Amino acid sequence: MRLSAANLTWRAAGRAIVEDVSLEVRSGEFLALVGPNGSGKSTLIAMLAGLKRPHGGAVALDDRPLAALPRREAARLLALVEQQAETGERLTARQAVELGRTPHLGALVPWSGRDEAIVREALEAVDMALLTDRMWHSLSGGERQRLHIARALAQEPKVLILDEPTNHLDVEHQLGLLALVRRRGGTVLAALHDLNHAAMFADRIAVMQAGRLVALGTPADVLTPDLVAAVFKVRASIETGPDHRPFIRYAPPAPAPAETPAW
Amino acid sequence: MSRPGLPAARVLGLAAAALVLLLAALVFGAAVGETRIPFDTVAKAVANRLWAGGHALDPIDEGIVWNYRLSRAVVASACGAALAVSGAVLQSLLRNPLADPYLLGISAGASSGAVAVAILGLGGGLLSLPLGALTGALLAFGLVSGLAVLAGRGLAAIILAGVAGSQLFNALTAFVVTKSATADQARGIMFWLLGNLSGVRWPDAGLAVPVALVGLAVCLVHARTLDAFAFGTASAAALGIPVRRVRAVLIGATALMTAVMVSIVGSIGFVGLVIPHAARLVVGVRHGALLPASALIGALFMIAADVLSRTLLPGQVLPIGVMTALVGAPAFALILIHRPVVGGMGAR
Numbered sequence: 001m002r003l004s005a006a007n008l009t010w011r012a013a014g015r016a017i018v019e020d021v022s023l024e025v026r027s028g029e030f031l032a033l034v035g036p037n038g039s040g041k042s043t044l045i046a047m048l049a050g051l052k053r054p055h056g057g058a059v060a061l062d063d064r065p066l067a068a069l070p071r072r073e074a075a076r077l078l079a080l081v082e083q084q085a086e087t088g089e090r091l092t093a094r095q096a097v098e099l100g101r102t103p104h105l106g107a108l109v110p111w112s113g114r115d116e117a118i119v120r121e122a123l124e125a126v127d128m129a130l131l132t133d134r135m136w137h138s139l140s141g142g143e144r145q146r147l148h149i150a151r152a153l154a155q156e157p158k159v160l161i162l163d164e165p166t167n168h169l170d171v172e173h174q175l176g177l178l179a180l181v182r183r184r185g186g187t188v189l190a191a192l193h194d195l196n197h198a199a200m201f202a203d204r205i206a207v208m209q210a211g212r213l214v215a216l217g218t219p220a221d222v223l224t225p226d227l228v229a230a231v232f233k234v235r236a237s238i239e240t241g242p243d244h245r246p247f248i249r250y251a252p253p254a255p256a257p258a259e260t261p262a263w
Numbered sequence: 264m265s266r267p268g269l270p271a272a273r274v275l276g277l278a279a280a281a282l283v284l285l286l287a288a289l290v291f292g293a294a295v296g297e298t299r300i301p302f303d304t305v306a307k308a309v310a311n312r313l314w315a316g317g318h319a320l321d322p323i324d325e326g327i328v329w330n331y332r333l334s335r336a337v338v339a340s341a342c343g344a345a346l347a348v349s350g351a352v353l354q355s356l357l358r359n360p361l362a363d364p365y366l367l368g369i370s371a372g373a374s375s376g377a378v379a380v381a382i383l384g385l386g387g388g389l390l391s392l393p394l395g396a397l398t399g400a401l402l403a404f405g406l407v408s409g410l411a412v413l414a415g416r417g418l419a420a421i422i423l424a425g426v427a428g429s430q431l432f433n434a435l436t437a438f439v440v441t442k443s444a445t446a447d448q449a450r451g452i453m454f455w456l457l458g459n460l461s462g463v464r465w466p467d468a469g470l471a472v473p474v475a476l477v478g479l480a481v482c483l484v485h486a487r488t489l490d491a492f493a494f495g496t497a498s499a500a501a502l503g504i505p506v507r508r509v510r511a512v513l514i515g516a517t518a519l520m521t522a523v524m525v526s527i528v529g530s531i532g533f534v535g536l537v538i539p540h541a542a543r544l545v546v547g548v549r550h551g552a553l554l555p556a557s558a559l560i561g562a563l564f565m566i567a568a569d570v571l572s573r574t575l576l577p578g579q580v581l582p583i584g585v586m587t588a589l590v591g592a593p594a595f596a597l598i599l600i601h602r603p604v605v606g607g608m609g610a611r
């Protein structure tokens with residue numbers, strides 16, 4: 001399923017937070033969204049997921065405008081893992097994941113063995129099958145993040161949108177998660193901070209800067225020393241790995257030029 | 264309850280057990296009082312009235328049981344259930360453990376309405392005190408929701424609008440009472456504000472019971488929807504919940520329920536705040552279990568509080584709100600102490 005955005009704009013406090021962004025996540029594609037803090041990634045994602053109504057432009061799933069889809073139907077097609085979501089309720093790990101079945105259940109569609117199996121699979125996929133009865137509050141940040149992802153998987157979406165999904169995760173689970181999402185297939189849009197993750201896993205990379213989309217293309221096309229310097233304000237050299245994907249080696253920041261010699 | 268679905272047989276069994284408990288509490292409420300009436304007399308009185316049982320009873324006993332105590336216990340249970348369910352729903356919806364059914368200005372508006380009728384004589388005798396209270400409650404709720412909508416869509420806006428509305432109507436009530444009320448009127452209003460089941464008769468039950476049942480049903484239909492609010496409104500929306508519509512329906516339903524109850528018995532405090540927390544300790548956070556449990560515990564608690572308020576001081580009836588607060592506050596403290604530490608390890 002294809003997720004497309006046309007001329008999305010969102011304003012707050014008298015300025016454009018996201019301005020005139022058009023992009024298309026193709027069916028089955030893994031698109032990474034990168035950009036500095038405050039560049040508008042989460043705001044763009046909220047519009048793409050239908051949680052924020054754009055002030056300009058529109059979002060579509062295949063050819064159906066997202067705004068015209070009932071929420072419940074949208075939630076069966078598209079799942080979101082937010083950058084942060086917490087609860088004060090005394091939920092267990094499993095209950096947090098079971099919520100993912102919400103859009104598939106109803107007055108006439110009660111909880112079934114199939115839902116049970118889907119939840120178990122999702123818990124196993126994120127390596128949390130052994131902690132299912134633990135209380136939410138007793139879990140670590142990374143464990144909670146993995147449960148958020150499991151909940152999104154339990155939604156069985158055609159399009160998966162992830163806002164910094166590797167937050168809090170150790171290296172093994174960072175790579176494991178991205179590999180899992182890739183392996184699972186389906187359309188994926190993920191905001192990522194680690195450019196090397198984007199280079200390793202994404203089919204294409206979209207770069208945001210100050211609310212605008214400034215680059216969109218394959219990792220090799222987009223991740224150039226010039227772009228990294230212009231957007232992220234760091235010096236980097238780019239190597240090409242055996243898989244023909246770029247690998248970014250950051251240079252330490254140049255020391256600030258001393259005004260007067262120390263001696 | 265560890266799974267979203269229980270086998271139908273168990274659900275039926277639990278419902279039957281709850282019904283038996285409730286009936287036992289009603290009989291208990293009818294038997295206990297200044298004059299103790301044997302349980303079998305209660306049973307016979309009910310049989311006489313419901314299906315012409317033809318038992319020979321002392322007409323005074325029968326009158327006390329049927330006309331005073333039973334109607335009172337029935338209204339108490341309906342109010343307790345309605346307030347507890349409203350509290351549980353609002354706490355989940357607003358993600359605030361301190362939310363209670365009066366948060367949205369309903370009790371403050373009801374008192375203003377009651378005062379306007381009883382002291383200012385508004386409505387020229389056409390409006391009864393309950394009707395005045397209901398009008399005031401709905402007016403205040405309308406004002407608060409309007410303010411909340413104007414103030415923005417956040418949860419904080421709803422809560423702050425409720426605080427502002429409550430303060431306004433409480434001030435209006437105090438203004439009228441100090442300016443125009445005689446000492447007797449002031450005392451009467453005070454008594455009513457703290458909750459009073461003395462004047463309650465069967466017609467009140469005929470209003471309270473259907474309202475409580477319909478309200479409970481509306482909330483129960485949304486049980487799974489309420490579950491989805493655990494991680495906030497954005498998360499609920501991402502799970503397919505039409506957040507604004509659900510919020511309007513549920514807040515409206517709880518407000519109507521609460522307004523009707525307050526107009527019948529005054530604003531009884533603490534039930535809507537404490538009972539949902541107690542119910543969570545017993546059945547967990549899932550609303551499919553939490554809402555029925557809140558309703559049952561609320562009903563039982565209110566019947567017990569009414570019995571206590573009638574029997575604690577011989578020859579004197581205490582306002583039931585005094586009882587619910589006297590029992591509710593320590594109970595709340597206990598729950599707070601025994602609530603597992605949030606964020607700590609081994610929270611189970």
Ligand SMILES: Nc1ncnc2c1ncn2[C@@H]1O[C@H](COP(=O)(O)OP(=O)(O)OP(=O)(O)O)[C@@H](O)[C@H]1O
Pocket residue numbers: 012013017035036037038039040041042043044083
């Ligand atoms: N409701 C709002 N009112 C005012 N400013 C806002 C609002 N929402 C977001 N912003 C601002 O818009 C900018 C973009 O925010 P956004 O969360 O989309 O950034 P981001 O790219 O996801 O950043 P990060 O990498 O830190 O997650 C930020 O400067 C933020 O402060």
Ligand SMILES: [Mg+2]
Pocket residue numbers: 041042043083163
């Ligand atoms: Mg962000």
